[in-house]
Amino acid sequence: MTGFLPLTRPGIDEETIATVADVLRSGWLTTGQKCSELEAVLSERAAGRPVRLVNSATAALEIGLRIAGVGPGDEVITSALTWVATANVIVQVGAKPVFVDINPATRLMDTNLLEAHITPRTRAIMPVDLAGFPVDRDRVYAMAKRFKLRVIEDAAQSQGSCWKGRPLGSFGDMTAFSFHPNKNMTTGEGGCLVMNNEDEARQFEKYRLQGVTRFPDGTYDCDLPGGKANLTDIAAAIGLGQIKRLDAFNQKRRELAKHYFEQLQNDAVFQGLALPPSEFEQANWHMFQLVLAPRLAVYRPQLIAGMKALDIATGVHYPAVHQLQLFKRMNLSVAHLIHTEAVSSGILTLPLFPEMEVADILRVCDALKQVLGQVQHKAGV
Ligand SMILES: Cc1ncc(COP(=O)(O)O)c(C=O)c1O
Known part of the structure; x- marks a missing residue:
């Protein structure tokens, strides 16, 4: 790929574009046949469980919490290394987010710590599959069963990921997926x-x-104050084209991720960069994320600017939620979030999407080597 290399880019084929045009010509644009078809395909992938579409995973998570009866006075346990939507929906329904620290190796909620955060007010757990790596479902569901909690899985990033060979969504309580354009299907x-x-x-x-x-x-009748979050058939037509290609997309992501490993493991200049877990069976490789050692993390803005100057996007996913203004004002208990803060301050996402080729991975790694060299020189390391 020549020119600027973005972090991600949706791959929409001509057949999908043609089906979208058909919908536009059909006279029926809002929720209709295309949405029903996509719900049926999604349900098939979820072992026949019911699936319903909305216009965002944020809406799906919020409605999931409402169906689970989560509301004012309740607590929901989740992790703070996530897109702010995860915590926002908990606040939207009037409940309180309780952040459990992450395991720095997986960057996911440390399920060993869950029990210590359960109180009489805990109603639900919301595990987040950051970068498409699945949170340990055995442990989450064992805890939910023992303490009679609901589980609303924030699987926004993990379409096509598995837990012990079972596709996410095909088992468990409730699972929300996102089809935002930066996701593995859109x-x-x-x-x-x-x-x-x-x-x-x-x-x-x-x-x-x-x-x-x-x-x-x-x-018609109305018996609860619902919102307006239905999906259009225009959007569903895109989804029908995408879902056919999801497994191939994810396979290509896995292959590209392996090339990142090859490049980044074998050069001294990359010491000080923690690689993601080498999980090639279960994860959908939604993102490829490095964590900079503290001595390099302070130079992350310069690294990002240096990569941009070489026409390569990098990203920070995510600033820890409890350090954002809204959540600071809530005076939540956060002193224990040691690993969340350390990983959040050093995390750096590299470009990864199915239309990339091995040459793009080499280009990113060469650029990273060059920019890291400059930064390390400045840092005197
Ligand atoms: C972990 C996580 N949760 C929730 C969401 C919300 O998804 P959406 O943008 O579809 O509302 C996202 C989207 O980026 C996400 O990454």
Whole structure:
């Protein structure tokens, strides 16, 4: 790929573009047949469990919390190394986010620490599969069973990831996926929730569209204050084109990630960069993230600027949620988030998307070598 190398880029083929054009010509643009078709395909991938679409994973997570009955006075345990949406939805339903520290090796919630955060107010756990690496579902569900908690999985980044050979969403309680354009498959914007039964799915349909139930005689009733979060058939047509290619996309991501490992493992200049877990069976490789050692982390802004000057995007995913203003004001208990803070201050995402080639990986690593050399020279290391 020549020119500026972005962090990610959706791969939309001509066939998908043609089906979107068909929808535009059809006269039916809002939620309809295409959404039903995509829900059916998603359900098939989730072992037949009910799946419903919405216009974002944020909406899916929030509705999931509402269906689980989470509200004011309740606590939801999650991790702070995540996109702020995870914590925002907990606040939106009136509950309190409780952050458990991460394991620095996996960068995911440390499930050994879950029990210590459970109080009589805990209602749910929201595990986050950062970069597409699955949180230990055995431990999460063992804890949920023991303490009678609901689990709303924030699998926004992990479409196509597995836990012990089982696709995420095909088991467990509720699972939310995102179809934002930077995800492994997209609908432009969009998301979905996998649920346990048709009763939950019916509640979901109400929450996503004004709380309304329609009757065959053309009338309707409204029995809860639902919002407006339904997906369009235009978006679903994109999703139908994407989901056919999801497994191939993820396979290509895995192969490219292996090339990053080859390049980054064998050169002294890369010492001081922690690589992601070498997990090539279960993860969908949504992101390839390095963690800079503290002596280099202080130079992260210069590294990012240096890479940009060489036409390569890098990113910070994520600033720790508890260090954002809204959450600071809540006076949450955060003193224990040692690994979350250390990893968050050193994390750096490199470009990774299926349209990249091995030559692009080499280009990123060469640029990184050059910029790291400059930074290390400045740092006197
Ligand atoms: C971990 C995580 N949770 C939730 C979301 C929200 O997804 P959406 O943008 O579809 O609302 C995202 C999206 O980036 C995410 O990465």
